[in-house]
Amino acid sequence: MSLDVTNETATTARIPVGRTRGIGVIMLAIGLFTALVFGVGSGFSAHSSLTFNPVSLTNAPWRIGTLTLLTAWTNVVLGLAIVAMGAHVALRLPRRGVMARFGVVAVLFFFALLLWAARTTGPSQINFVNLTAVLIGSSALAMVLVFGSLSGVMCERAGVVNIAIEGQFIGGAFVGSMVASTTHDFFFAAIVGALVGGLVGLVLAFLSLRYLSDQIIVGVVLVTMLGSLSSYLNLQVLTPFPQYNTGNLAPNLPIPLLSKLPVLGPVFFDQTGFFYLMIVLVALVSFGLFKTRWGLRVRAVGEHPQAAASVGIKVVGVRYANVIMGGAIAGVGGVAFMASQGQFQPGYTSGLGYIALAALIFGRWRPSGAVVASVLFGLSVYLADNLQTYQVPMPTEILGMFPYVITIAVVSGLIGRVRPPAADGLPYRRD
Amino acid sequence: MRLELRGITKRFGTFTANHQIDLVVEPGQIHCLLGENGAGKSTLMNVIFGLLQSDEGEMLIDGVVTRFANSGEAVRRGIGMVHQHFMLVPVFSVAENVVLGFEPTKSFNRLDHQRAREEIRSVSQTFNLEVDPDAIVEELPVGLQQRVEILKALSHDAELLILDEPTAVLTPQEIDALMAIMRSLAASGKSILFITHKLKEVKAIADVITVIRQGEVVGTAQASDSEAELASMMVGRSVSLTVDKAALTPGEEVLAITDLVVRDDRGLPAVNGVSLSVRAGEIVALAGVQGNGQTELVEAIAGMRPVESGTISVRGVDITNHTPRQVLDAGVGHVPEDRQLHGLVLSMSVADNLVLNTPRRAPFARRGSRNLAAVNENAQSLVQRFDIRTTSTQALVSSLSGGNQQKVIVARELSRPLSLFVASQPTRGLDVGSIEYVHRQIVNQRDEGLGVLIVSSELDEVLALGDRIAVMHAGRISGVVAPTTSRETIGLLMAGAGATDA
Numbered sequence: 001m002s003l004d005v006t007n008e009t010a011t012t013a014r015i016p017v018g019r020t021r022g023i024g025v026i027m028l029a030i031g032l033f034t035a036l037v038f039g040v041g042s043g044f045s046a047h048s049s050l051t052f053n054p055v056s057l058t059n060a061p062w063r064i065g066t067l068t069l070l071t072a073w074t075n076v077v078l079g080l081a082i083v084a085m086g087a088h089v090a091l092r093l094p095r096r097g098v099m100a101r102f103g104v105v106a107v108l109f110f111f112a113l114l115l116w117a118a119r120t121t122g123p124s125q126i127n128f129v130n131l132t133a134v135l136i137g138s139s140a141l142a143m144v145l146v147f148g149s150l151s152g153v154m155c156e157r158a159g160v161v162n163i164a165i166e167g168q169f170i171g172g173a174f175v176g177s178m179v180a181s182t183t184h185d186f187f188f189a190a191i192v193g194a195l196v197g198g199l200v201g202l203v204l205a206f207l208s209l210r211y212l213s214d215q216i217i218v219g220v221v222l223v224t225m226l227g228s229l230s231s232y233l234n235l236q237v238l239t240p241f242p243q244y245n246t247g248n249l250a251p252n253l254p255i256p257l258l259s260k261l262p263v264l265g266p267v268f269f270d271q272t273g274f275f276y277l278m279i280v281l282v283a284l285v286s287f288g289l290f291k292t293r294w295g296l297r298v299r300a301v302g303e304h305p306q307a308a309a310s311v312g313i314k315v316v317g318v319r320y321a322n323v324i325m326g327g328a329i330a331g332v333g334g335v336a337f338m339a340s341q342g343q344f345q346p347g348y349t350s351g352l353g354y355i356a357l358a359a360l361i362f363g364r365w366r367p368s369g370a371v372v373a374s375v376l377f378g379l380s381v382y383l384a385d386n387l388q389t390y391q392v393p394m395p396t397e398i399l400g401m402f403p404y405v406i407t408i409a410v411v412s413g414l415i416g417r418v419r420p421p422a423a424d425g426l427p428y429r430r431d
Numbered sequence: 432m433r434l435e436l437r438g439i440t441k442r443f444g445t446f447t448a449n450h451q452i453d454l455v456v457e458p459g460q461i462h463c464l465l466g467e468n469g470a471g472k473s474t475l476m477n478v479i480f481g482l483l484q485s486d487e488g489e490m491l492i493d494g495v496v497t498r499f500a501n502s503g504e505a506v507r508r509g510i511g512m513v514h515q516h517f518m519l520v521p522v523f524s525v526a527e528n529v530v531l532g533f534e535p536t537k538s539f540n541r542l543d544h545q546r547a548r549e550e551i552r553s554v555s556q557t558f559n560l561e562v563d564p565d566a567i568v569e570e571l572p573v574g575l576q577q578r579v580e581i582l583k584a585l586s587h588d589a590e591l592l593i594l595d596e597p598t599a600v601l602t603p604q605e606i607d608a609l610m611a612i613m614r615s616l617a618a619s620g621k622s623i624l625f626i627t628h629k630l631k632e633v634k635a636i637a638d639v640i641t642v643i644r645q646g647e648v649v650g651t652a653q654a655s656d657s658e659a660e661l662a663s664m665m666v667g668r669s670v671s672l673t674v675d676k677a678a679l680t681p682g683e684e685v686l687a688i689t690d691l692v693v694r695d696d697r698g699l700p701a702v703n704g705v706s707l708s709v710r711a712g713e714i715v716a717l718a719g720v721q722g723n724g725q726t727e728l729v730e731a732i733a734g735m736r737p738v739e740s741g742t743i744s745v746r747g748v749d750i751t752n753h754t755p756r757q758v759l760d761a762g763v764g765h766v767p768e769d770r771q772l773h774g775l776v777l778s779m780s781v782a783d784n785l786v787l788n789t790p791r792r793a794p795f796a797r798r799g800s801r802n803l804a805a806v807n808e809n810a811q812s813l814v815q816r817f818d819i820r821t822t823s824t825q826a827l828v829s830s831l832s833g834g835n836q837q838k839v840i841v842a843r844e845l846s847r848p849l850s851l852f853v854a855s856q857p858t859r860g861l862d863v864g865s866i867e868y869v870h871r872q873i874v875n876q877r878d879e880g881l882g883v884l885i886v887s888s889e890l891d892e893v894l895a896l897g898d899r900i901a902v903m904h905a906g907r908i909s910g911v912v913a914p915t916t917s918r919e920t921i922g923l924l925m926a927g928a929g930a931t932d933a
Contacts, residue, residue, distance in 0.1 A: 292540040300520050300531050307518035310482075311532030311587075312503015422521070 023098055024090025027105050031086050034109055035079025038116040039072050046071040046119040051130045052263050064262045066128070071119040078112045099362075099410075106376055106406075110383060117390040129390075134379075135267045137386065140340040141352075142378030143271075143278050144169070147333025148356025149363060149370035150278075150285055154326030155201075156365060157289060158319045159302040159423040163219025164204050165330045166353025167226035168197040172334020174230045177238075177344035180335075181246040186273065189335050197331015198324045200226065205323035209316050212427035223353070231346040238344065250274060250339035274336035281329065286367040298322060302421035305428045315428055330356075355381065358407035364418050377403040432509055432590035432622050433458055434479070438488035441474055448474040450646045451488070456591065461613060461623045463637035465630075465665055467862030469832045471646040472626045473515075476593050479624075480512045481505035503532065511584020512593040517576055519583075521569035525562050526551055529583045554586045558616065574605035581612065591622040598632055599859075603890060603922065610636050628665070628862050630658040631891070666864045674870050674895045677878055681898075682711030683746075685850045685882035686732075691741035693724075693731045700739070701727035703906035709851065709882040714873065716897030716914075717886040720925055724906040725886045726768055729855045732884075733765045734758040735773070746850050759788055764844035766837075768855035768886070774840040777829035781821050782810035784828045785843050809846070817842040818868065834865030841872055852876055855886045870896060890918060 048071045052064040082105050088094070089101060118129040148165045155162035172193035180189040200222055208215040238245040250272035258269040289295035298318055300308040305315045330353070337352065338344055359377050363369025384399035410418055434456040441449040448471045456462045466472045477483040479490065481499025489496050492508060499505045502512075512518075519528050526547040535546040551564040560578050568576055577597060584592055594613070598606045613636060617623055627633060633640055633654065640652040642664045652661055663669045686709040695701035701724040709715045719725055730736035732743055734755040742751045745761045753761070767773035775784050786795045786806050794805040810824035819838045821831055828839060837857070844852065854873065858866040873896060877883050887893050893900055894914055901911045902924035910924040 291542060293534040293536050293542055294540060296523075296527060296531060296534060296542060300523070303522055304518070304520045306516075307520055307528075308531070310480075310502050310512070310514070310518040311506060312501060313532055419522075 020093045020098055021090050023102065024086050024088070024093075027086030027089055027102065028083055029086075030105060030109055031079050031082030031084075033079070034082055034112045035076045038112045039075035039079050042071045042075065042116050042119050043121055044070070044072045046121045048074070048115040048119045049128045050115075051128050052132050053130055069115065071115050075112045075115055078108050082108055099364075100372075103372055103376055106402075107379070110379055113383070113387075117387055117392045132263050132266055134382065134386075135263070138375075138379040138382035139267055139271070139275070140378075141381050142374045143275050144333050144337045144340070144352055145356045145359050145374035145378050146278050146282065146371055147336060148330055148353055149360040149374055150281055150367060151197075151326040151330035151333065152357055152360035153285060153289070153365060153367055153370060154322050154329060156360065156424050157302045157421055158298050158322035159305060159421055159426065159428070160205065160208060160319050160323050161215045161219065161425040162201070162204065162323065162326055162330075163216050163357065164200055164222040164226075164327070164353075165333075165356050166349060166351065167219075167223040168200045168327050168330035169334035169337060169349045169353050170223075170226045170230050171196040171200055172331035173338035173344050173349065174233065174334075176335030176338045177248075178244045180248045180250075180339065181244050184248065186248075186250045186335070186339055189339070190274070190277070190332050193331040193335035194328035195331070197334065198328035200331070201324045201327020202320075204327070205320045208427065209319055209323075212429065215425050215427075227347065230344075234344065234346045245344050248339070249342045250336075272336070272339060274332070274339060277332070278336070282367050282371055289367070299421070302423055305423050319428070352381075355403045358403045361407055361418060361420075362410050365420060377406075432456075433491075433493050434591055434622060434624070435491040435494075436475075436479070436488065437491065439475065439478060439485045439490070440487035441471075441478055441483060441485050448646050449478065449485070452643070452646075452648055454641055454648070456622045456624055458590075458622050459617050459620045460638045461617050461625055461636055463633045463640045464624060464626045464643060465628065465633055465640055465652075465661065466643040467628055467665055467864065468834060469862075470643050470665075472643060473595060474646075475643070476512065476595055476624070476626060479505070480510060480593060506532070506584075506587050506589075509588055509590040510593065511581075511587060511589030511591070513577065513580045513584060513595065513597055515596040515599060517580055519568050519576060519579060521567075523568060524564065525566050525568060525571075525579050525582075526564040528568055528579060529564075529586050531583075533587060550586060551582065554582055558582075558585055558612070558619070560585075560612065574601055574608065577601070577605075577609065578612075585616075589621070591624065592616065593624045593626070595626045596628075597625070598627065598629060606632070630661050630863070633661065634658065662863050666862070670863055670867050674874055676874050676898075679713055679898050681713045682880060684708050685711050685746055686884060687742075687744050687747075688728075688732075689742050691728070691731060691743065692739040693727045693736055694739055695727055701906055702731065704741070705903075705906070705908055706741075707901055707908060709884050711850075711882050712877060712880045713898040714877050714883040714885060714896050716893040716900050717884065717903055718890065718893040718897075718900055718921060718925060719888065719903035721888045723903045725888075725903055726855070728903070729765075729768065729853060729884075729886055732758070732853055733763070733767070762848065762850035764847075764849045764852045766840050766844055766852075766854035766857055768859075770833075770836055770840055775828050775836060777827070779828060780825045781814070781819070781828050781831070781839060782806050782824040784839055785810045785813050785824075785846070788843060789847060813842040813846055817872070834861045834868075837861060837865065837869060841869060845872065845876060849876075849881055851882045851884065853884045853886075856888065857885060858887075858889070858892060866892075890921065893921075894918075 048069050050067045050069070085101055085105055089098060114129055114134065148169065151165055151168065152162055175196050176189040176193040179192045180186055204218055204222060207213045207218045252270050253273055255269040259265045261269065289298065297308065297313050301313065301315050301318045309315050337349060341348065355377050359370050359373035362373035380399050380402040384396045387396045387399065436452055436454040439449055439452040440447065452475060464472050474483065478485045481502045481504055491497065497508065499508070526544065529551050530547045535543040537543045548564045555561055560582055562575060562578055562582060568579060597609060601609060613623055613625070625636065637654045640654065642649050642652055644665060644667055649664060652664060688705060688707045691702050691705045692700055693702035705728060717725055727736055731738050734753050734757065738752050742749055744750060745763055748761055750758050750761050771777060776787065783806065786809060789795060795802055795809070807824060814821060814824055817838050819842065820835050828836060831839065857869050857873065861869065873883060873885065885896055897914050899911055900914055900916065900921065902909050902921060904925060904927040909927055912921065
C-alpha cells in the first residue's frame with residue numbers, strides 16, 4: 001500500500017488550513033445538535049431499548065439480551081464525543097484522516113438519531129430498535145451501492161464517467177428477475193445481469209469512445225431510456241405473465257460457526273452469495289488497480305492517456321474493456337438488488353445508482369473508500385426508508401438527502417479534497 | 432543508430448505539413464532541426480515516432496526500411512522521444528512513469544517495484560542522471576521532470592533520442608544542465624535529434640543543423656554560421672536580432688507599487704513587499720526564474736488577483752484591488768502570460784477578440800446592441816496595421832498560429848490610449864520573425880511615451896528591451912540594475928544574492 005499512502009499525502013497536503021477548521025466547526029455543530037436535541041431534548045426520563053435478535057431466532061445459539069439505555073444521557077455522551085472529535089479537528093488541524101473522522105461522526109450521529117427515534121417516555125417499554133435488523137437491512141443497501149461504486153471505479157479510473165450505473169441496475173434487476181423466476185437459479189441470473197450491464201457499458205463506451213460524445217449526456221440518456229424501457233416491458237411482459245416475475249429472494253448461505261456469532265454473524269456471515277461476491281470483487285479490483293501491471297496501465301489511461309499511448313498502451317482498448325467490465329459489475333448489482341427485494345418493480349432502484357456515484361466520489365475513486373462511503377450512505381438510505389415505523393416527528397426525506405449533501409460538500413472541497421483521475425470524462429482523440 | 436529519412440511527405444487534407452523531407456542522423460551525432468513554429472518540425476517528429484504515418488517517402492533505421500504503426504513500436508525499436516509537453520503521469524512516482532508499458536512483474540501480474548527501482552538506479556548511474564525513483568512526478572521541478580522523461584527513454588534502450596523544444600520550460604541553469612546531458616549521451620554513442628527555434632542553443636550544441644521552413648528542408652548549416660545567417664534561413668528573409676532603441680527620455684511616474692503583498696493560489700505570500708516604479712517612456716523589464724512571484728505581481732496589477740496589503744497606482748490614481756474593468760479604464764493595457772487562457776476567447780472570431788476590452792463602448796456598441804460594422808472596420812484596420820496573418824477577420828482566433836494570436840492581443844491592447852503597458856512573457860513560444868515584430872511594437876510604444884513593464888524569463892529579451900532591469904527572487908525585488916549589467920550579476924540576483932540599485 002506504499003503507493004496509496006504517497007498519493008494520499010500528495011492530495012491531503014493541499015487542504016488549506018481554513019477548510020480543515022471549517023470541517024471541525026461543522027463536526028462541533030453536529031455534536032452540539034446531537035447532545036442538545038437528541039440528548040437533552042428527549043427528556044431525562046426517556047429510555048431506549050436495543051435488541052440484537054437475528055431475523056431467525058432458531059439458528060442463533062448465542063444471543064445477547066436487550067440493552068436499555070437512558071436516551072438523554074447516552075446521546076449527551078455521544079454528542080460530547082462528536083464535539084471532542086470536532087474540537088480536535090478544528091484546533092489540532094490533522095493533515096490526514098479528516099474524512100474518516102467525518103465518517104465516524106456521521107455513524108455516531110445516526111446511532112443517536114436511532115436512539116432518539118426509538119425512545120420511550122414513561123416506565124413501560126413499547127419501542128425496540130433491533131440493531132441487528134437495522135444492520136442487516138442497511139447491509140443489503142450498502143452491498144448494492146458497493147457494486148455500483150465499484151463499477152464507477154472501474155470506468156472512471158480509465159477515464160470514462162459512468163453515469164449509467166442506475167440504468168445498469170435497472171437492466172440487471174429486470175433480466176435478473178426473469179431468469180431467476182424461470183430457472184430459480186441466481187447464479188444464471190447474475191451472469192445474465194452481468195451481460196446486460198456489460199451491454200449497456202458497451203453502448204456507453206461505443207458512443208463516448210468512437211463518437212466522442214459527452215459521456216455524461218450519454219449516461220443520462222441511457223438511464224432514462226432503460227427506465228422507460230423497463231416500465232414498458234414490465235407492462236407488456238411481466239404484468240400479463242407474472243410467472244416471469246414471481247418474486248424470489250436469494251437464499252442465504254450461512255458460513256458455518258461464524259454465522260452464529262451474535263450481531264456480527266447475521267450481518268457478515270449469513271448473507272446471500274451476492275454479498276460474498278461483492279467482498280471478493282472489492283478485494284480483486286483493489287488489488288488489480290493498485291498492485292498489478294494492469295492497474296498501472298488503467299490508471300495511466302485515466303490520468304494521462306497521451307502518455308500511456310506514447311509507450312504503446314492501447315488507450316481506447318483499455319477504456320472499452322473497463323467500461324464493459326464496470327457495466328457488468330453494476331449489472332450484477334442490479335440482480336443483487338432484485339434478489340434482496342424479491343421482484344422487479346419499475347423505478348424501484350430510485351436513484352441508488354446516483355448514490356453509488358456519490359459514494360465513489362466520497363470514497364476518492366478507491367474501492368476501499370467506496371466501501372466505507374457505501375456503508376455510510378446505505379445506513380442513511382435505510383434509516384430514511386424505515387424511520388417512520390418509529391413515528392419520528394421529522395420528515396425522514398431529510399435523511400434521504402444525506403448522501404447528496406455529503407457529496408456536494410466533498411465535491412466543493414468543504415470536506416477534504418478529492419481529485420478525480422485527471423482525464424476523467426474527457427474524450428480521447430488519437431494524434 | 433543511423434536514421435535516414437527519404438522524401439517524407441505528410442498531408443492533412445489539402446495542407447502539406449511536410450514535403451519531401453530528407454534527413455540523416457548519424458550515430459553519436461547531435462542533429463538540430465531548426466525552424467519557426469508551424470514549420471512542420473513536430474509533425475515530422477511524430478512521423479518518426481510512429482504517432483503519425485507519412486503519406487510518401489520512407490524511413491531507414493540502420494539501413495533497413497522501417498515503418499511504425501504506433502509509438503510503442505518506435506520505442507521498442509530504440510527511438511525515445513522527450514515531448515514538449517511531458518508524457519508523464521503527474522500522480523505516479525518516477526519509477527512507475529519510467530516502467531509504464533514495460534513493467535517488470537512478479538506472480539499474479541503484480542508490479543515488481545523493487546526491480547523497477549533497481550533498473551532506474553542503474554540507468555541513472557550509467558548516464559549520471561540522478562533522480563529519486565520514489566518521488567512523485569508532480570512534486571518535482573520542471574527540470575527534473577524532463578530528466579525523468581530522458582531517463583524513461585534511456586531505460587527503454589533508446590539509441591535515438593528526439594528532444595522536442597526541450598528548453599522552452601527550463602531556467603537558464605537547467606538549460607545548461609540539459610546541454611551537458613545531451614553532450615554526454617552523444618559521446619556514449621546515442622544519436623540525438625534536437626528540435627528548436629532558439630538560435631543560441633543550436634549554435635551551442637549542434638553537430639549538424641537542418642533548417643526547415645513551411646514543411647520543406649531549405650538547407651543545412653554549420654554551428655559556426657552566425658545567428659543572423661541562421662535566422663534569415665529559418666524565416667526566409669533577413670531579420671534584425673537586436674532591438675534598436677532611441678535614448679531614454681523618462682517622464683513622470685506612471686506606475687507606482689509600494690510594499691505589495693499578494694498571495695498565490697495556495698494562500699502563501701507569492702509577492703512579499705515589492706515596491707517598483709515605471710516612468711513614462713521607459714521599459715522596466717522584470718527578470719527572474721519562473722515561479723518567483725512575477726505572475727502574481729502582474730495579476731495583481733491587472734486586477735485578477737486580490738492584494739493583501741500595499742498599493743498600486745497608475746498616474747497617481749489608486750487602483751489597488753480594482754476590478755479588471757476598472758484597471759483597463761485607468762489606462763492599463765495588459766498582455767497576459769497565458770494568451771489562450773486569459774488573453775483570447777479561442778472560439779470567437781479575430782474581429783470579436785480585437786474588441787474584447789471595449790465591447791460595450793461606442794463605437795462598437797450602442798444602447799446595448801453591437802455595431803458589427805464598426806467591429807469589422809476596427810478589425811480590418813488592426814489586422815493591416817499589425818500584420819496579423821489570418822484568412823479573414825471572421826476566422827476563429829483558434830485557427831491562427833501562436834505568433835499571430837499574440838499579435839491579436841498586442842493589437843487589441845495597443846489600439847486605445849494607454850498610460851501603462853504590461854506584457855507578461857510577450858514572446859513565449861513565438862518564432863524569430865514574430866519576436867522581432869512584437870519587440871518593435873513594444874519599443875515604439877515606449878518611444879511614444881508609454882510606461883512599459885515587461886515580465887520575461889528569457890534573459891536575452893530582458894537585456895534587449897529593458898531600460899532598467901528589476902530582478903525578482905522569492906517574492907521580492909532582489910535588485911534593480913542597468914541593462915549593461917553582466918549576465919553573471921543578473922544570474923546571481925535571480926538566485927537571490929545581494930541587492931543593488933541603478
